[in-house]
Amino acid sequence: MKAVFYERYGAPDVLTLQDIDKPVPKSDEVLIKVYATSVTAGDWRMRKADPFVARLFNGLFRPKRVKILGFELSGVIEEVGKNVKSFKPGDAVFAFCGYKFGGYAEYRCLPENDIIVLKPTNMTFEEAATIPLGSLTALSRLRKGNITEGKKVLIYGASGSVGTFTIQLARHFGAEITTVCSTNNLDLVKSMGAHKTVDYTKMDFTTIDDKFDLIFDAVGKMKKSGSKKLLKPDGKFISVNGQTKPTQQDLFLIKELIEAGKLTTVIDRTYNLEEIQDAHRYVEQFRKRGNVSVRVASE
Incomplete structure (x- = not known):
């Protein structure tokens, strides 16, 4: 599968599209085929190690814990582990990856009890991917x-x-x-x-x-x-500074508000995964209105 890696801190040029092995879900995990993700301030700050505390989390001199960015995603569950009860293959979902990141890839495994919820029925994958964070x-x-x-x-x-x-x-x-x-x-x-x-x-x-x-x-x-x-x-x-510690129930509430017509998303621009460097450059300028989505696969 294709994924966007970064192996050193710096400008958007450090982000490179690579071929890596497709992940295999553990017994309590789901395998999500990612249709869309986003670029947030948290993504470019982790890429740039700005503020410096990002290095304490991800490696002092180079990224170690996280090498694939992407705070949030939407997609379709392709496979489930043997102990998974809440989801089934074919379910359209959106998810908050949090500080595990990993949205900049064609596939992502997440535990069933993570912050994953069925995608709002009245949103596209690109819209839903900009919601969680x-x-x-x-x-x-x-x-x-x-x-x-x-x-x-x-x-x-x-x-x-x-x-x-x-x-x-x-x-x-x-x-x-x-x-x-x-x-x-x-x-x-x-x-x-x-x-x-x-x-x-x-x-x-x-x-x-x-x-x-x-x-x-x-x-x-x-x-x-x-x-x-x-x-x-x-x-x-x-x-806004500081970590967010949401729950799956919080994302359920967000989904309900979206489907009730009480919450929507504003998308400024949409890029393809191959254009991730350009997407980071744009978001880092502090000029975006709402959100920037990244298309990983066609719906």
Whole structure:
């Protein structure tokens, strides 16, 4: 099978398409024929070893633990281990690989009890592959911020993957949403469900006359000190930085919201697996709206 490897840290050029052996599922695993994956900030940061802590996880001088990137994927189960009960060959699924990565390949084995769920019936494989990381990150941060109906939420960096999912999930929970983004993305965040918008190219959002129960930095660029005067006395500042520890049940909830028409994905661009270097270059520019999908196989 074909897979995208990287054996040294650096620019997108370190990513190379290689032929390797097709994996064989263990007794508790499923073998997924991957139809689509994505490029996220987590992927290019691991490739580049930025921040430095990535080296502590994956090897100080070169990648050791993870050599095939790809946080998330969608595809069809081709084979199941003898002890697998929840899935069968032919099931269309989407999955969060987490820090095991592995989505940049034609096949991926994952344990049955990992974060794998049947694909939403109203989404293509390319759409579904962009869902798990951004939506589960948004869900975990909103829960950490004790999101409830009526709370006032400010989302900084609202037009990216995590940001667009956060808007929709906050709306689902009944929050009042203010977003911060550039002029080009005002219409996008409004279409996602933002009640108010602040164009950071025209004004300093920290000067707005409002107080919030929760401020969420969806891109990891905002200083906590800059949010203090915008928070209510018992308000919380939450950043996207840090690990996400979702469950399979969380992805079930996301699937239900998608099929109910309450959650969707925004895809900026789609690349083929052979174009993975170009996809990484684009995402690393911090200009993408929503998500970037990668087509691994034809549907």
